[in-house]
Amino acid sequence: MSNADQGGTAALELEGLEKSFGPTRIIRGVDLTIVRGERHAVIGPNGAGKSTLFHLISGHYRPTSGRIRLDGRDITGLSPEQINRRGLARSFQITNIFPQLSVWENVRCATLWAMGYRYNFWRDIDGLDDVRLRTEEILGQINLIERWDMPAGMLAYAEQRALEIGLALASDADILLLDEPMAGMSHAESQHMVELIRKVSENRTLLMIEHDMGVVFNLADRISVLVYGEIIASDTPERIKANADVQRAYLGTEVA
Numbered sequence: 001m002s003n004a005d006q007g008g009t010a011a012l013e014l015e016g017l018e019k020s021f022g023p024t025r026i027i028r029g030v031d032l033t034i035v036r037g038e039r040h041a042v043i044g045p046n047g048a049g050k051s052t053l054f055h056l057i058s059g060h061y062r063p064t065s066g067r068i069r070l071d072g073r074d075i076t077g078l079s080p081e082q083i084n085r086r087g088l089a090r091s092f093q094i095t096n097i098f099p100q101l102s103v104w105e106n107v108r109c110a111t112l113w114a115m116g117y118r119y120n121f122w123r124d125i126d127g128l129d130d131v132r133l134r135t136e137e138i139l140g141q142i143n144l145i146e147r148w149d150m151p152a153g154m155l156a157y158a159e160q161r162a163l164e165i166g167l168a169l170a171s172d173a174d175i176l177l178l179d180e181p182m183a184g185m186s187h188a189e190s191q192h193m194v195e196l197i198r199k200v201s202e203n204r205t206l207l208m209i210e211h212d213m214g215v216v217f218n219l220a221d222r223i224s225v226l227v228y229g230e231i232i233a234s235d236t237p238e239r240i241k242a243n244a245d246v247q248r249a250y251l252g253t254e255v256a
């Protein structure tokens with residue numbers, strides 16, 4: 001489908017994307033355009049290849065073949081750091097957090113890096129106003145201002161997930177990739193997370209993998225369904241819900 005068909009410019013384009021591990025084709029010819037400013041969810045049964053697809057987009061895996069374009073520029077084969085510098089941030093599940101450092105220090109660390117300050121023993125980082133303001137701004141966005149001096153490892157699980165998103169925001173990326181942001185959360189925590197994601201994805205492009213169909217149908221403008229490494233449908237939530245192939249892929253159950 002061309003960008004014109006989707007009524008917007010492409011933020012991310014996947015073209016003929018393939019990934020094999022040994023003889024096994026895991027991603028099998030994915031063509032997908034993510035339009036600037038949309039919230040796009042990738043769903044699919046376990047083992048469909050969703051995480052592998054994210055690893056390819058973020059540069060953690062190299063595709064076996066095919067191209068990936070960010071803002072029209074080819075990023076295929078670039079490192080995760082290079083891709084991040086071009087405006088794509090990925091939020092991982094907890095692993096990026098320094099548990100002994102405070103919430104403030106965690107965000108400040110990501111902010112320093114994003115603003116181009118490199119480690120310098122003699123620098124008074126407390127005196128960097130631009131870094132302080134940006135750190136405060138991010139803590140406000142993720143609702144963790146009041147927890148600023150708490151060691152990150154002491155935060156509640158849902159708060160750690162919010163901090164993870166804050167670290168991704170620090171890079172000021174235009175495109176945010178979230179991998180199962182609701183995993184392990186209670187219903188009430190997911191409700192908060194939905195609002196947080198809605199807020200931080202304003203003026204950004206969001207691509208997320210999520211198993212919670214309530215969340216997906218609530219948040220996404222468009223949904224792509226990945227089954228055995230192929231996208232079998234990519235459409236609005238209403239049309240995805242009504243799609244017979246999608247219902248079959250979910251073993252005849254209603255999608256939402």
Ligand SMILES: Nc1ncnc2c1ncn2[C@@H]1O[C@H](COP(=O)(O)OP(=O)(O)OP(=O)(O)O)[C@@H](O)[C@H]1O
Nearest residue numbers: 021022024026044045046047048049050051052053
């Ligand atoms: N590094 C790897 N080497 C070999 N096989 C892999 C590797 N990574 C993933 N796979 C295989 O690729 C397939 C897809 O895995 P992937 O984790 O991408 O699926 P997924 O859709 O994210 O699944 P889930 O919803 O369960 O997280 C699985 O069969 C998995 O075993």
